[in-house]
Amino acid sequence: MSVTRPAGFRxxxxxxxxxxxxxxxxxxxxxxxxxxxxxxxxxxxxVEAAPVTWSRQVVADGRVDAVVLNxxxxxxxxxxxxxxxxxxxxxxxxxxxxxxxxxxxxxSTGLIGELLPMERLLAxxxxxxxxxxxxxxxxxATAIMTTDTVxxxxxxxxxxxxxxxxxxxxxxxxxxxxxMLVVVTTDAVVEADALDDVLRAATAATFDRIDSDGCxxxxxxxxxxxxxxxxxxxxxxxxxxxxxxxxxxxxRQLIADxxxxxxxxxxxxxxxxxxxxxxxxxxxxxxxxxFKCAVFxxxxxxxxxxxxxxxxxxxxxxxxxxxxxxxxQVCRAGGVGEDRSLVDLTGREVHVLVDLHAGAESATVWxxxxxxxxxxxxxAYSS
Amino acid sequence: MSVTRPAGFRxxxxxxxxxxxxxxxxxxxxxxxxxxxxxxxxxxxxVEAAPVTWSRQVVADGRVDAVVLNxxxxxxxxxxxxxxxxxxxxxxxxxxxxxxxxxxxxxSTGLIGELLPMERLLAxxxxxxxxxxxxxxxxxATAIMTTDTVxxxxxxxxxxxxxxxxxxxxxxxxxxxxxMLVVVTTDAVVEADALDDVLRAATAATFDRIDSDGCxxxxxxxxxxxxxxxxxxxxxxxxxxxxxxxxxxxxRQLIADxxxxxxxxxxxxxxxxxxxxxxxxxxxxxxxxxFKCAVFxxxxxxxxxxxxxxxxxxxxxxxxxxxxxxxxQVCRAGGVGEDRSLVDLTGREVHVLVDLHAGAESATVWxxxxxxxxxxxxxAYSS
Numbered sequence: 227m228s229v230t231r232p233a234g235f236r237x238x239x240x241x242x243x244x245x246x247x248x249x250x251x252x253x254x255x256x257x258x259x260x261x262x263x264x265x266x267x268x269x270x271x272x273v274e275a276a277p278v279t280w281s282r283q284v285v286a287d288g289r290v291d292a293v294v295l296n297x298x299x300x301x302x303x304x305x306x307x308x309x310x311x312x313x314x315x316x317x318x319x320x321x322x323x324x325x326x327x328x329x330x331x332x333x334s335t336g337l338i339g340e341l342l343p344m345e346r347l348l349a350x351x352x353x354x355x356x357x358x359x360x361x362x363x364x365x366x367a368t369a370i371m372t373t374d375t376v377x378x379x380x381x382x383x384x385x386x387x388x389x390x391x392x393x394x395x396x397x398x399x400x401x402x403x404x405x406m407l408v409v410v411t412t413d414a415v416v417e418a419d420a421l422d423d424v425l426r427a428a429t430a431a432t433f434d435r436i437d438s439d440g441c442x443x444x445x446x447x448x449x450x451x452x453x454x455x456x457x458x459x460x461x462x463x464x465x466x467x468x469x470x471x472x473x474x475x476x477x478r479q480l481i482a483d484x485x486x487x488x489x490x491x492x493x494x495x496x497x498x499x500x501x502x503x504x505x506x507x508x509x510x511x512x513x514x515x516x517f518k519c520a521v522f523x524x525x526x527x528x529x530x531x532x533x534x535x536x537x538x539x540x541x542x543x544x545x546x547x548x549x550x551x552x553x554x555q556v557c558r559a560g561g562v563g564e565d566r567s568l569v570d571l572t573g574r575e576v577h578v579l580v581d582l583h584a585g586a587e588s589a590t591v592w593x594x595x596x597x598x599x600x601x602x603x604x605x606a607y608s609s
Numbered sequence: 610m611s612v613t614r615p616a617g618f619r620x621x622x623x624x625x626x627x628x629x630x631x632x633x634x635x636x637x638x639x640x641x642x643x644x645x646x647x648x649x650x651x652x653x654x655x656v657e658a659a660p661v662t663w664s665r666q667v668v669a670d671g672r673v674d675a676v677v678l679n680x681x682x683x684x685x686x687x688x689x690x691x692x693x694x695x696x697x698x699x700x701x702x703x704x705x706x707x708x709x710x711x712x713x714x715x716x717s718t719g720l721i722g723e724l725l726p727m728e729r730l731l732a733x734x735x736x737x738x739x740x741x742x743x744x745x746x747x748x749x750a751t752a753i754m755t756t757d758t759v760x761x762x763x764x765x766x767x768x769x770x771x772x773x774x775x776x777x778x779x780x781x782x783x784x785x786x787x788x789m790l791v792v793v794t795t796d797a798v799v800e801a802d803a804l805d806d807v808l809r810a811a812t813a814a815t816f817d818r819i820d821s822d823g824c825x826x827x828x829x830x831x832x833x834x835x836x837x838x839x840x841x842x843x844x845x846x847x848x849x850x851x852x853x854x855x856x857x858x859x860x861r862q863l864i865a866d867x868x869x870x871x872x873x874x875x876x877x878x879x880x881x882x883x884x885x886x887x888x889x890x891x892x893x894x895x896x897x898x899x900f901k902c903a904v905f906x907x908x909x910x911x912x913x914x915x916x917x918x919x920x921x922x923x924x925x926x927x928x929x930x931x932x933x934x935x936x937x938q939v940c941r942a943g944g945v946g947e948d949r950s951l952v953d954l955t956g957r958e959v960h961v962l963v964d965l966h967a968g969a970e971s972a973t974v975w976x977x978x979x980x981x982x983x984x985x986x987x988x989a990y991s992s
Contacts, residue, residue: 273919273927273943303915305928305944338912339945441899442920444912515898515979516824516987523988529721529827532686536656537825544656545688560656561688562722596898596988598981604899605906605979 228363228379231390232413234258234455237362239369242350244298244336244343250369251298252350255409256323256358257291261454264290265421266331267429269446275302276309277332278445280316284331285449288418291329293409293449294319294354295370296347297394299336302444311342318348322355333407333447335372335394367392370407373485373603380475382468386458387414389468393476395446406433406480408448410472414460416452424466425450432473435505436592438484439600440513448473481592482574486599489521491576492592499585503540507580508591510534518596521576526569528557531578541584548581611746611762614773615796617641617836620745622752625733627681627719627726633752634681635733638792639706639741640674644837647673648804649714650812652829658685659692660715661828663699667714668832671801674712676792676832677702677737678753679730680777682719685827694725701731705738716790716830718755718777750775753790756868756986763858765851769841770797772851776859778829789816789863791831793855797843799835807849808833815856818888819975821867822983823896831856864975865957869982872904874959875975882968886923890963891974893917901979904959909952911940914961924967931964 230237237255244251257264266285268278284290294315301308312332320327334342357365367377371394381390395406410425429448450469460468481490493511498504511517514534520527528549535547549557554569556562576595594600613620620638627634640647649668651661667673677698684691695715703710717725740748750760754777764773778789793808812831833852843851864873876894881887894900897917903910911932918930932940937952939945959978977983 271916271919272921272925273915273930300912303912303940303944305942308944338910338916339940439898441897441913442916444916444919514824515822515983519984519987522984525988527721529683529686530824532656533654533721533825533827536654536827538655542655547656557686557722559688561686561691562724596984598984600898601902601905601979601981601984604902605908 227381227390228367228392229255229390229409229411230361230363231381232388232411232453234413234453235411236358236360237366238354238357238359239365240350240353240357243346244296251296252347252354253295253366253369254354254358255293255366257451257453259453261452262289262291263416263418263421263452264288264449265425266447266449267425269443271442271444273444275300275334275445276304276312277301277334278447279309280312281331281447284328289329290331290449290451291325292319292323293331293333294351295333295407297335297370297372299334299340299342300338300445301334301342302338304341307341311344314344315347318351322352331449335370335407335445338444363390363392370394375483378476378479380472382471384460384464384468387412387456387460389472391472391476393480395480406446408476410450410469412465413453413456414458414465415454416460416465417462420462421450421452424462424469427466428470428473431470432477435590436477436481437509437512438481438594481594484594485603486597487594488597489576489595490574490592491521491578491594492590493578494588494590495580495582496588497585498582498587499541501587501589504587504589505591506538507535507540507582508589510538512591512593515596521571522595522597524571526551526556526566526571531580532557535580540582542582546583550579552577610764610773611750611775612638612773612792612794613744613746614764615771615794615836617796617838618794619741619743620749621737621740621742622748623733623736623740626729627679634679635730635737636678636749636752637737637741638676638749640834640836642836644835645672645674646799646801646804646835647671647832648808649830649832650808652826654825654827656827658683658717658828659687659695660684660717661830662692663695664714664830667711672712673714673832673834674708675702675706676714676716677734678716678790680718680753680755682717682723682725683721683828684717684725685721687724690724694727697727698730701734705735714832718753718790718828721827746773746775753777758866761859761862763855765854767843767847767851770795770839770843772855774855774859776863778863789829791859793833793852795848796836796839797848798837798841799843799848800845803845804833804835807845807852810849811853811856814853815860818973819860819864820892820895821864821977864977867977868986869980870977871980872959872978873957873975874904874961874977875973876961877971877973878963878965879971880968881965881970882924884970884972887970887972888974889921890918890923890965891972893921895974895976898979904954905978905980907954909934909939909949909954914963915940918963923965925965929966933962935960
């Protein structure tokens with residue numbers, strides 16, 4: 227399963243000693259072709275890590291032969307030495323695989339502001355290259371975990387081809403991506419030019435709509451690789467659908483494993499004038515700490531939902547807003563609706579529905595509650 | 610002291626039974642003139658409480674005779690009945706005082722989405738009117754407290770005139786105001802037309818630059834009243850300075866008493882291209898949950914500061930950013946600076962200095978850390 231489900235890919239995950247815990251921390255995904263199409267999207271944070279700066283250049287020509295990923299260090303805010311280290315990592319991977327460094331995407335995740343222990347990392351690359359396998363996807367998915375408690379993998383089957391994927395990231399999820407590394411693979415035969423559009427459409431509707439804590443990482447990267455090894459041609463539309471399905475599954479898994487979360491919250495905005503309005507409102511609610519604390523406390527505090535909606539520029543009349551929480555319409559026409567004590571928030575999944583009564587568009591944003599465990603995980607340890 | 614320090618004002622605070630705790634919950638501030646100039650600024654939240662809608666109309670003509678304030682209920686998201694209740698409250702105050710309802714500002718704070726117990730509130734107004742006193746400021750300041758642990762009062766003396774103020778609000782502080790009610794009084798003789806500008810300038814530089822948890826309330830109101838009772842004329846510039854001083858003191862008191870906070874954090878942005886850039890960057894850091902958790906954990910995690918700066922549109926080069934925390938330059942030129950272990954975060958006050966190296970403007974935003982106590986206060990109880 228995972229990134230090695232599609233034909234033409236090998237992967238590996240090994241322990242290089244970057245993590246004090248001794249858990250696996252270096253992963254390698256190799257595209258054996260015959261095609262070597264690649265596309266990627268990156269964090270929109272202007273303070274970007276060295277591997278992001280490097281990998282933007284790699285994918286510019288549409289060819290990617292391999293992706294090397296490490297946990298245990300983000301290589302962000304590490305200056306010229308950090309970039310040199312990323313370059314050296316790509317050179318090393320290229321040498322071991324007989325490829326060009328310019329076709330090697332590099333991803334890193336972990337603490338910001340510290341240099342990577344390069345000798346260990348390069349030895350880890352050697353070990354990963356030596357253990358590359360057709361069924362190495364799960365090992366790779368495990369090696370990219372940081373505070374994740376489970377590895378995230380997904381795959382979908384189509385007629386003669388497939389799409390597989392892996393992801394890590396369990397906290398700093400935010401629009402325009404997250405502390406999130408994702409590799410998606412396919413063995414479909416596709417136009418190289420189509421890959422970038424396919425990936426952007428898929429991430430816009432999935433990863434860009436999960437927002438665990440509103441914080442945006444310096445390292446987020448989502449890579450899509452196409453090997454063509456199935457020999458079966460897929461239309462851009464069919465590929466987009468399959469890639470979106472894998473991305474949606476991975477995004478849902480990320481929310482389900484967010485740092486310290488007790489609830490996964492789906493915020494659906496309907497009857498918006500525009501999709502952009504729906505997204506703005508959804509994100510405003512997703513980032514409202516008071517609302518997120520209320521959900522943690524199993525309190526259907528719809529007033530906090532309205533207060534968040536009111537901070538946006540979306541089209542709506544405050545006296546027309548309806549809010550339902552887990553199916554109970556606790557706010558009707560901007561005022562008190564059904565009895566809030568009817569709302570059951572004891573389950574993990576919470577559904578908030580806001581009706582703007584302003585149009586026909588809708589969108590759903592996923593987030594998490596704000597809990598003691600979140601504060602603990604992000605205050606007791608550096609990350 | 611407080612709002613009754615300037616001549617021409619009486620105030621009172623009484624227990625009307627709106628709060629289950631039995632603490633004081635209705636306050637009245639009366640301007641006995643000879644002038645009755647008034648101005649106010651309100652929340653920019655589009656979901657505004659009934660008293661905000663009412664009071665906007667009251668101050669439109671520049672005359673305010675009295676301010677009635679209640680804790681124990683926000684009267685927000687309460688529909689037509691809520692507005693009628695606010696209207697009735699103003700009518701009742703006017704009747705008792707022999708004034709016009711159209712000159713009575715109404716302020717409410719407490720839980721959203723519930724109607725006020727009007728009979729108790731109106732009886733409270735009667736009791737407050739009966740106990741109006743020249744030294745009633747402290748009682749009024751106490752009666753507007755919600756989760757505040759101490760009352761907030763301030764005053765400054767000038768040559769023959771003074772400015773006094775009181776505030777409540779200990780959580781939802783945010784730019785464009787907060788769950789915050791503020792009344793500021795002066796006995797200076799001033800042009801009625803100047804009052805609005807004076808107040809807007811003062812709040813823009815004080816209350817608008819405190820942001821405890823990024824959440825914006827439905828009820829925020831800051832009222833400035835001028836009685837002219839000192840007989841001493843003040844220029845708009847002198848009054849603006851004095852009002853700003855009182856507002857700055859009250860704002861600092863609000864941050865010091867924010868819900869569950871363990872640290873008060875001053876984020877100074879310097880060498881910005883514009884003041885707007887400095888404010889945008891300061892607010893982005895102030896709203897970054899990961900940074901706020903790190904401060905709670907006494908962790909000088911400058912990487913989280915940079916990651917927050919990177920989300921803004923301000924002018925800067927990521928490789929030029931410097932960050933100092935409590936005087937230690939932990940980040941230099943976008944990379945590792947002085948040893949972070951030199952930073953002492955055990956005190957209540959934390960000073961973060963970010964140098965954008967992009968111009969000559971600067972601004973300071975105050976916020977709080979994100980703590981277990983914040984989560985507890987906002988999840989265990991409705992508010």
